Amino acid sequence: MTDLRLPLAPDLPEEQWALFLDIDGTLLEHAAHPDAVFVGDELRQLLGNIERRLDGALAFITGRSVSAVDRLFHPLKLRVAGLYGLEHRLTADGQVDTADAPADIAALADEIEAELGGRKVYVERKGPVLAIHTRAAPQLLARATQLVEQALTQLPPGYRVIAGNAGVELMPLEAVKGAAIRRFMEIQPFAARWPVFLGDDTSDENGFEAINEANGISIRVKPRGPTVANYALDDVTEAIAWLEANFGAARVS
């Protein structure tokens, strides 16, 4: 991992780009609850314009489920890797392919919710992925992490725990953003383009690795810790301004 003092993302030259975007903390400011984020019409319009200008080579790469993404950005529908790549929608209007879950984690979610649910902790059930959000109760992050790590010991092999942004998530090992990006890069309209990925979180690091391997442009928004990304942008506002400047109305891919 490289130093935190990364150069700011530069203006990109005219090229055939493929753009991959994390959502929370990159395109959207964080909110107290996952459903409380704000998606403005300007952002919807910008993303729609970019999608057209890149001939469709734009995909969300997110920890949210595809259905949650569609609800947030409605009526805009884009290509998506949801649940860290356990779900894929390879065309904007296509079907959602979902990987099999190694185990049913609903009972574990019930147990964690029974202890923490009434204490401002939100247990987000995403099928094979479980997110415990402690943004509204930061003093319970350590306990939430402990409970999820205990849950891991009750599951068959094939799961891992990662730190979320103000929370912790339990997910299958196959849930990795790098694999999701590589999958898109094998198909049209992404193949043979130069990949760009903007993300802000630990779970985005492996996406940056996939981008770096392909000699693409990896950008960490608001870097707070070690990162393998090549460039940085200060915050969500700067990320959107950079997207507008490089892929928005004034530019053609």
Ligand SMILES: O=P(O)(O)OC[C@H]1O[C@H](O[C@H]2O[C@H](CO)[C@@H](O)[C@H](O)[C@H]2O)[C@H](O)[C@@H](O)[C@@H]1O
């Ligand atoms: O991969 P991402 O698109 O960045 O999604 C990561 C997780 O984002 C959401 O949780 C985070 O954002 C919430 C809204 O700001 C915030 O309340 C929470 O504390 C954050 O962890 C989403 O709810 C998760 O499912 C995603 O995995």
